[in-house]
Amino acid sequence: MAGYSLKEVMNKPERLAPGHRMCAGCGATIGVRAVLRALHEEDHAVIGNATGCLEVSSYTYPYTAWEDSYIHNAFENAGATLSGVETAYRVLKKRGRIPAEDNYKFITFGGDGGTYDIGFQSLSGAMERGHDLVYVCYDNGAYMNTGIQRSSATPQFADTTTTPVGKESNGKMQTRKDLAAIIAEHNVPYVAQTTLTKDFKDIHLKAEKAIYTEGAAFLNMLTPCPRGWRYDTPDVMKICQLAIDTCYWPMFEVDHGVWTLTYEPKNKLPIEDFLRAQGRFKHLFKPGNEDLIVQFQNEVDRRWEDLLYRCAK
Amino acid sequence: MSKKDRMSGNEAVAYAIRQINPDVMPAFPITPSTEIPQLVSTYIANGEMDTEFIPVESEHSSMSATVGAEAAGARSLTATSSCGLALMWEELLIAASNRMPCALALVNRTLSGPININCDHSDGMGARDTGWIQIYAETNQEAYDNFIQAYPIAEDKRVHLPIMICQDGFITSHAVQNIELNEDQDVKDFVGEYNPEEYLLNTGNPIAIGPYSISNYAMEARKAQEMAMENSKEVIIEVAKKYKEKFGRGFELFEEYRTADADYIMLIMGSAAGTAKQAVDDLREKGYKVGVLKLRVFRPFPADEIAKALSNCKAVAIMERTESYNGHGGPLASEVRAGLFENGINIKAVCYTYGLAGRDFTVEHVYSIFDELKDVDLNNKKVKQHRYINLRTKEEN
Numbered sequence: 001m002a003g004y005s006l007k008e009v010m011n012k013p014e015r016l017a018p019g020h021r022m023c024a025g026c027g028a029t030i031g032v033r034a035v036l037r038a039l040h041e042e043d044h045a046v047i048g049n050a051t052g053c054l055e056v057s058s059y060t061y062p063y064t065a066w067e068d069s070y071i072h073n074a075f076e077n078a079g080a081t082l083s084g085v086e087t088a089y090r091v092l093k094k095r096g097r098i099p100a101e102d103n104y105k106f107i108t109f110g111g112d113g114g115t116y117d118i119g120f121q122s123l124s125g126a127m128e129r130g131h132d133l134v135y136v137c138y139d140n141g142a143y144m145n146t147g148i149q150r151s152s153a154t155p156q157f158a159d160t161t162t163t164p165v166g167k168e169s170n171g172k173m174q175t176r177k178d179l180a181a182i183i184a185e186h187n188v189p190y191v192a193q194t195t196l197t198k199d200f201k202d203i204h205l206k207a208e209k210a211i212y213t214e215g216a217a218f219l220n221m222l223t224p225c226p227r228g229w230r231y232d233t234p235d236v237m238k239i240c241q242l243a244i245d246t247c248y249w250p251m252f253e254v255d256h257g258v259w260t261l262t263y264e265p266k267n268k269l270p271i272e273d274f275l276r277a278q279g280r281f282k283h284l285f286k287p288g289n290e291d292l293i294v295q296f297q298n299e300v301d302r303r304w305e306d307l308l309y310r311c312a313k
Numbered sequence: 314m315s316k317k318d319r320m321s322g323n324e325a326v327a328y329a330i331r332q333i334n335p336d337v338m339p340a341f342p343i344t345p346s347t348e349i350p351q352l353v354s355t356y357i358a359n360g361e362m363d364t365e366f367i368p369v370e371s372e373h374s375s376m377s378a379t380v381g382a383e384a385a386g387a388r389s390l391t392a393t394s395s396c397g398l399a400l401m402w403e404e405l406l407i408a409a410s411n412r413m414p415c416a417l418a419l420v421n422r423t424l425s426g427p428i429n430i431n432c433d434h435s436d437g438m439g440a441r442d443t444g445w446i447q448i449y450a451e452t453n454q455e456a457y458d459n460f461i462q463a464y465p466i467a468e469d470k471r472v473h474l475p476i477m478i479c480q481d482g483f484i485t486s487h488a489v490q491n492i493e494l495n496e497d498q499d500v501k502d503f504v505g506e507y508n509p510e511e512y513l514l515n516t517g518n519p520i521a522i523g524p525y526s527i528s529n530y531a532m533e534a535r536k537a538q539e540m541a542m543e544n545s546k547e548v549i550i551e552v553a554k555k556y557k558e559k560f561g562r563g564f565e566l567f568e569e570y571r572t573a574d575a576d577y578i579m580l581i582m583g584s585a586a587g588t589a590k591q592a593v594d595d596l597r598e599k600g601y602k603v604g605v606l607k608l609r610v611f612r613p614f615p616a617d618e619i620a621k622a623l624s625n626c627k628a629v630a631i632m633e634r635t636e637s638y639n640g641h642g643g644p645l646a647s648e649v650r651a652g653l654f655e656n657g658i659n660i661k662a663v664c665y666t667y668g669l670a671g672r673d674f675t676v677e678h679v680y681s682i683f684d685e686l687k688d689v690d691l692n693n694k695k696v697k698q699h700r701y702i703n704l705r706t707k708e709e710n
Contacts, residue, residue: 046385046513061524069513071384072523073377074403080374083367084339084381084389089514091336091365091387102516122377125370 006199009037013067015045020065021057025233027196027223027240028054028138032109034200035136035219038207039105044068046085048108050078050119053145054138076118079126079135082108086131105211106133112153113143116179127186127216134210134217137179140225148228152177155248156299157292159280160228170283170292175299183218184254190215192253192262195222196240202251202262209255222249230279242274247304252311259310268304271297315493315560322450322485325457325492326392326418326478327352331362332500333464335416336387336507339367339378341397344430345482346420349392372397376404376417383413384522386512388464390415394482395422398436402443408475409444410538411522414467415475417445418460421583421634422482423670431671432482434583434634437611438644444538446476446545447612451568451586453490455609456480458556458563461495464504465552471544477612481584483671495560503559546613564607566615569622571597572604577686578623580649581632582608585667585674589632592679603683608645616652623653628661628686634668642699661689667702678702 015036022029032054039045045068049055055072058065073081086106092098110119115137123135142160143149150160156175159165163172184191190213192206203221210217222243226233243249244263248271251263272293275281284292320328327349330338340350356362369375375391382389393401398419408415423433437447446466450456459478467476480486495503511520526534546566553565570590572578579589586607596603606622606629608615623629631650633643642650646664653662665682668674682702688694 044516044519048381055523056525059521059524061526061530064521064524066521067519069515069519070521071381071513072525073380073407077374077377077404080339080369080377081381083369083374084337084378084383084387085385085513087337087339087365087367087378088382088385088387088389091363092385092514094363095336097386098514099516102514104514121370122374125374128370129367 004201004204006201009200009204012037012041015039015067016058017065017067019063021060022053023226025226025236027225027236028111028140030196030236031138031203031221031223034196034203035107035207038204038211043103043105045105045107046071046082048078048082048085048106050108050110050114051075052111052114054109054111056145075114077122078108078110078114078119079122082106082133083126083129083131086133107136107211108133109136109138111144112137112139112141113151116153116177117151123183124186127183127188127218130188130216132214132216134219136219136221138221138223140223140228142225142228144225144228153179156296157281157284159283165283170289178303180218180220187257188216188218189213189256190217190253193220193249194251195243195249196237197244198237198241206253209253228280231277235277239274239277242269242277245269246271246274246300248274248300250304250307252307259312261307261311261313271300315495317491318494319489319491320453321487321489322453322456322480323348323420323487324352325453326460326480327356328494329457329460329500330364330390331356332495332497333461333504334362335364335390337365337367337379337382337389338391339369339375339382340391341369341372341375341393343372343394343397345422345486346392346394346397346418348486349418349420372400373404376401376408379415380404380408380411380413383408383415384411384513386509386514388507390417392418392420394420395424395436398440399424402440405440405443405445405475407523410534412473412538412541413475414464414473416460416463416467417475417477419477419479420482420486421479429670430482432484432584432634433669433671435636437477437479438635440477441612441644444474444542445612446474446542446549448476448478448610449582449608450478450480450485451584451607453480453485454492454562456485457492457494458560461500461503462552462556464507466545466548468507469548472541472548474538474541474545484584493562499559503556542613546615549610564609566610566618567622568607568609570605570607572606572622572626574602575604576602576627576690577630577683578604578606578626579630579632579679579682580606580608580619580623580645582611582645583634585632585634588674588676589679592676592683595676596680596683601683614648616648617656619649620652620656620658623660624656624658626660627690628663630682630686631662631664633664633666636666636669646699661686663689663696664699665702666699672703674703
């Protein structure tokens with residue numbers, strides 16, 4: 001989309017007020033603010049939230065950081081909860097109990113645990129029924145709020161508290177679930193995968209498209225967690241860049257069934273560059289574990305090739 | 314004005330829902346409540362009502378979406394039975410603690426296992442401490458009348474709690490009986506418009522719902538909920554009076570059937586009250602002074618009122634259509650006995666478990682229970698305080 005100006009969008013009023021209790025260097029908060037900036041200023045919104053870091057840190061009674069109406073229900077039902085809110089909007093509009101000129105948008109945030117795992121059924125139902133809402137997963141690759149337990153979004157070999165590295169263990173055994181592709185297979189109008197880039201253009205444009213495309217939309221955003229990934233907090237943006245430059249986290253969109261790659265690194269970097277910056281992969285760099293990195297690289301390559309094929313590259 | 318018809322309990326509740334025409338109904342099929350969302354969907358398909366129906370993918374989601382819709386400012390409801398209610402247990406608590414005045418049509422069915430689709434009260438009783446008002450019905454007529462009273466009770470500013478309108482699976486939900494139906498407009502007038510004070514879609518006044526609450530605040534929220542439940546008793550009575558004035562039917566907290574001079578009373582809830590009343594009529598003809606106390610409102614529990622109603626009898630049979638697995642009776646017995654004790658009423662009270670998973674309960678069983686109460690009272694017969702009725706094998710007494 002032409003006319004994206006970082007300066008302009010950064011000057012919009014914040015819809016997530018400062019003073020919340022998220023960690024320094026947390027990717028989720030940066031991602032949430034980027035998504036909210038895509039809301040047109042004149043539009044109202046109801047924000048949903050699955051239980052997780054974002055919820056407990058942004059709405060601790062009696063304080064809320066949310067400028068818009070906000071609802072947290074439980075861990076596994078952000079999709080269903082917002083389905084109810086969105087349906088209420090349609091019926092109240094139909095029955096004249098909300099002024100015709102009031103325009104509402106519906107966005108819900110869930111971590112990967114609340115989205116890939118326990119909230120998967122509720123999300124799938126909301127997508128299949130086609131509610132006019134956006135489900136945004138802030139994927140930090142583990143149950144960070146409860147203390148870094150593995151989820152189905154956790155990358156292979158990550159050291160988590162339920163896949164600890166030890167004499168008999170190299171961390172998580174399985175590879176990641178590809179949730180964006182699974183939701184795309186629901187044939188919803190818009191699905192995209194994104195992360196934080198220096199100009200926030202990719203996430204902004206995708207969020208805007210997701211919010212303003214009629215029907216159900218899903219946004220999967222990689223948002224590093226300094227506690228779980230064990231990186232230096234100022235490096236959050238660098239790590240996101242490495243995730244896309246190594247093709248660990250490809251950025252793409254599926255717009256009405258058409259798969260498009262939205263970023264292709266000029267030089268695809270080796271996966272070590274992404275892994276090395278994170279304490280959760282430290283064991284991969286011990287002598288004798290070279291084959292694990294090869295395995296990781298092979299999986300990244302296989303998925304990248306598969307994506308290129310889907311995007312008809 | 315009313316008109317006479319005949320219909321099943323499910324049809325009667327769906328008919329009431331059509332007349333109320335609430336805003337949002339998410340639901341998921343489960344026997345024996347499935348007909349309610351089916352019938353509502355049919356009314357919508359035929360243009361007889363314009364509620365938004367959400368065909369969710371589970372009961373957990375039906376209650377989650379009900380909470381979402383109610384929070385957004387929409388009058389909402391769902392229907393379920395048995396395992397469906399068990400699956401939404403977490404959400405029942407959240408609906409109540411968020412003070413959502415939504416409604417649930419519960420068609421009582423046993424819980425697994427073994428899996429069985431027939432009636433008992435284990436689903437409703439399992440949800441008894443979730444903070445919902447619970448009103449039980451003997452007949453299709455009562456299920457209908459109770460449902461029309463649901464929103465005026467739940468939405469009252471003194472209450473603001475969710476409400477469960479219960480009827481017995483198959484026995485009430487599927488059996489066709491005569492019924493008096495109110496005129497559509499009369500029902501709409503009785504229920505009134507929903508005007509929530511605070512809701513998500515209230516432009517200019519955004520709100521946040523569902524906070525993380527630390528120990529400094531959470532206990533006060535629970536206390537406020539408890540006070541609302543206490544308040545609901547007077548509101549339930551007021552609404553019942555108003556309903557009776559307008560439509561000529563119904564009871565307040567319970568029905569007292571031939572209890573005024575009764576020596577022995579059977580305290581029972583749900584469809585089996587009809588069987589008990591028939592047996593009482595039979596025994597009265599033979600000169601026995603027996604009666605039935607049919608409980609309508611289980612939450613809030615009218616402990617003092619029940620104790621007072623039992624104060625002049627010599628023994629009471631407390632009939633449980635559920636099992637608590639606590640080794641000494643069911644939930645109804647625990648609460649009734651506590652009420653008697655608090656009020657210093659020292660009568661014999663025997664707890665009988667009957668009708669689990671659809672097991673028959675007949676007038677003969679009622680006769681034998683009254684016989685036993687008499688024996689307990691006059692001959693000081695020692696009986697186990699927790700008895701099963703109509704088991705295949707004779708119970709060890």
